[in-house]
Amino acid sequence: MGLAERVIQLLLNGLMSGALLAVPAIGLTLIYAVLRFPNFAVAAHATVGAFAGYVANTRLGLPILPSVLCAFAVAGLLGVASDEIVLKPFRPAGPITTAIASVALTVALENVVRFGFGNELRGYDLPIARDWRLGAIRIGPQQVENLAIAIIAVAALFAFLGSTRTGKAMRAVADNPTLANIKGINADAIGRLASFAGMGLSGLGGMLIGLDTTIDPLTGFRTVLSVFAAAVVGGLGSVPGAVIGALTVGIGEELSLLFLSPEYRSVVGFLVILLVLTMRPRGILGQRAY
Amino acid sequence: MENYLIAMAVTGCLYALMALGLNLTWGLAGMVNLGLVGFVAVGAYASALLTVKLSLPIVVGVAAGAVAAALTGGIVALITARLRGDYLAIVTLGFAETIRITASNEIWLTNGTDGLSGIPGPYRGTLGPELYNLLFLGIAAAVLAIAFVFAERLAQAPFGRVLRAIRDDEQVAAVAGKPVTAFKVKAFALGAAALGVAGALYGHYTSYIAPDIFVPLLTLYVTLALLAGGRGNSRGAVIGGFLVVFLLESARFVIPLVPGLTAVQGAALREFLIAALLIVILRLRPNGLVPEPRLHVEIPGATTDSDLQLS
Numbered sequence: 001m002g003l004a005e006r007v008i009q010l011l012l013n014g015l016m017s018g019a020l021l022a023v024p025a026i027g028l029t030l031i032y033a034v035l036r037f038p039n040f041a042v043a044a045h046a047t048v049g050a051f052a053g054y055v056a057n058t059r060l061g062l063p064i065l066p067s068v069l070c071a072f073a074v075a076g077l078l079g080v081a082s083d084e085i086v087l088k089p090f091r092p093a094g095p096i097t098t099a100i101a102s103v104a105l106t107v108a109l110e111n112v113v114r115f116g117f118g119n120e121l122r123g124y125d126l127p128i129a130r131d132w133r134l135g136a137i138r139i140g141p142q143q144v145e146n147l148a149i150a151i152i153a154v155a156a157l158f159a160f161l162g163s164t165r166t167g168k169a170m171r172a173v174a175d176n177p178t179l180a181n182i183k184g185i186n187a188d189a190i191g192r193l194a195s196f197a198g199m200g201l202s203g204l205g206g207m208l209i210g211l212d213t214t215i216d217p218l219t220g221f222r223t224v225l226s227v228f229a230a231a232v233v234g235g236l237g238s239v240p241g242a243v244i245g246a247l248t249v250g251i252g253e254e255l256s257l258l259f260l261s262p263e264y265r266s267v268v269g270f271l272v273i274l275l276v277l278t279m280r281p282r283g284i285l286g287q288r289a290y
Numbered sequence: 291m292e293n294y295l296i297a298m299a300v301t302g303c304l305y306a307l308m309a310l311g312l313n314l315t316w317g318l319a320g321m322v323n324l325g326l327v328g329f330v331a332v333g334a335y336a337s338a339l340l341t342v343k344l345s346l347p348i349v350v351g352v353a354a355g356a357v358a359a360a361l362t363g364g365i366v367a368l369i370t371a372r373l374r375g376d377y378l379a380i381v382t383l384g385f386a387e388t389i390r391i392t393a394s395n396e397i398w399l400t401n402g403t404d405g406l407s408g409i410p411g412p413y414r415g416t417l418g419p420e421l422y423n424l425l426f427l428g429i430a431a432a433v434l435a436i437a438f439v440f441a442e443r444l445a446q447a448p449f450g451r452v453l454r455a456i457r458d459d460e461q462v463a464a465v466a467g468k469p470v471t472a473f474k475v476k477a478f479a480l481g482a483a484a485l486g487v488a489g490a491l492y493g494h495y496t497s498y499i500a501p502d503i504f505v506p507l508l509t510l511y512v513t514l515a516l517l518a519g520g521r522g523n524s525r526g527a528v529i530g531g532f533l534v535v536f537l538l539e540s541a542r543f544v545i546p547l548v549p550g551l552t553a554v555q556g557a558a559l560r561e562f563l564i565a566a567l568l569i570v571i572l573r574l575r576p577n578g579l580v581p582e583p584r585l586h587v588e589i590p591g592a593t594t595d596s597d598l599q600l601s
Contacts, residue, residue: 038376093576096375108565114558263395270384
């Protein structure tokens with residue numbers, strides 16, 4: 001395979017992994033926009049979503065699409081519950097204390113999964129399909145399906161934020177909570193909705209990333225650095241920024257394979273965070289939520 | 291049993307040392323460090339590599355571990371100095387993962403996930419295991435004592451006062467003419483140095499380090515130690531360090547009594563309990579079980595709080 005073809009293959013892979021990364025990155029940034037703290041618990045919710053989808057897929061025998069919905073719903077509901085019970089009381093103490101609590105929450109939830117499923121790697125029940133080839137370029141049908149699911153999820157969120165009344169209310173709270181409150185918007189309800197949608201997307205993203213490889217209790221934690229990188233690059237709190245950030249990080253991580261070994265993928269995410277924070281501390285799109 | 295208790299006392303000293311380091315940055319200067327385990331790893335690997343590969347004396351190794359951790363800490367602080375605290379949380383977490391991934395993959399240097407073994411300990415060969423344990427406990431306790439006295443002095447010195455001012459309101463400190471960035475970088479470097487020494491001592495004590503040891507869970511344990519003792523409070527940090535080791539070890543004895551658990555489930559339960567405990571303490575006592583003592587500065591002729599209450 002020539003260098004040009006290799007680069008094209010990596011760009012294609014980067015575009016696809018970036019699209020998958022966009023799903024949890026949007027989840028993280030949405031929660032940040034509304035509740036204003038970096039919620040590290042996206043890691044555990046991605047794992048929980050991946051396992052919820054796994055149970056639906058392998059134990060209940062559901063196909064991938066309904067399993068993905070299961071991942072979204074279970075992680076979303078857990079997100080609302082864990083925020084309500086664990087994280088919400090911390091918010092008056094400030095974003096940093098809440099962030100530390102969210103790290104502890106992630107470890108606690110991860111261990112609940114480990115308690116139930118053990119540490120072994122698990123795979124989804126997928127139909128075996130041959131890769132499509134275009135010259136030397138390969139694409140897996142499953143990758144295309146994942147890409148389609150990711151695009152639908154992102155599009156649905158944009159439609160929700162852009163054209164529903166509740167979506168507008170959410171943007172209003174993200175933009176200026178005091179003003180939104182004066183206008184009679186119930187910030188608590190919007191916060192719960194942000195937790196549901198944000199953690200639901202994390203769970204969905206966790207499953208999509210797991211569909212590409214295998215899952216275990218650390219699935220979420222291994223990707224959390226890339227997810228944060230995507231959100232920070234795009235501007236923490238900006239939903240379109242998270243998409244751009246995710247594509248940047250996804251392509252960056254794949255292109256790094258030209259000169260780094262694959263184990264360093266998440267280090268690339270970290271370096272991108274450092275670079276962006278040094279040059280443009282508010283990310284590419286700044287902080288506007290939408 | 292005696293050996294076990296001594297080993298736990300050494301571990302307690304190291305946790306207390308790490309909690310002291312974290313207290314300097316998070317407790318005093320208000321800079322969160324979710325990647326403190328990364329600095330512990332830098333110190334451990336620097337010292338282990340210098341003593342194993344270059345056969346340098348252990349003292350030189352530990353000192354180099356402190357310097358290496360301080361330098362990386364300074365760089366991390368310099369990059370993030372202008373940013374808000376939530377970005378520091380992200381960067382430090384990423385830093386620790388980067389160190390761990392590098393240690394796992396640069397096999398030529400670090401021996402990868404197999405870890406480095408045969409790290410020399412002081413007089414390990416000539417003393418028996420019991421005497422060696424005792425000697426190391428003496429060393430760890432001495433290092434902890436020095437760090438404690440240093441931290442106490444620092445907290446009361448003008449340096450510590452400026453750090454608290456920065457923590458409480460960065461802008462006010464800047465308006466008062468304090469070079470905020472320089473102070474932050476120094477505080478972070480000093481805290482990282484203590485973490486690095488703890489890591490270096492750990493390696494020399496157990497003779498073995500591997501990337502698996504430096505996981506985010508350790509960061510949580512040390513954060514829990516500082517919170518349990520009290521943020522901004524060196525004495526609390528030391529007490530908290532020993533308390534956490536006691537809790538972790540008690541859990542090790544109690545959990546096997548629960549019937550029908552596999553080893554993995556037992557470990558999961560233990561980690562879950564520790565994380566839950568951290569959440570509960572953070573929730574009930576956000577500044578720790580023993581909060582920082584408030585400094586009272588007598589200003590001649592000024593009305594004090596008690597005067598105001600009387601009037």
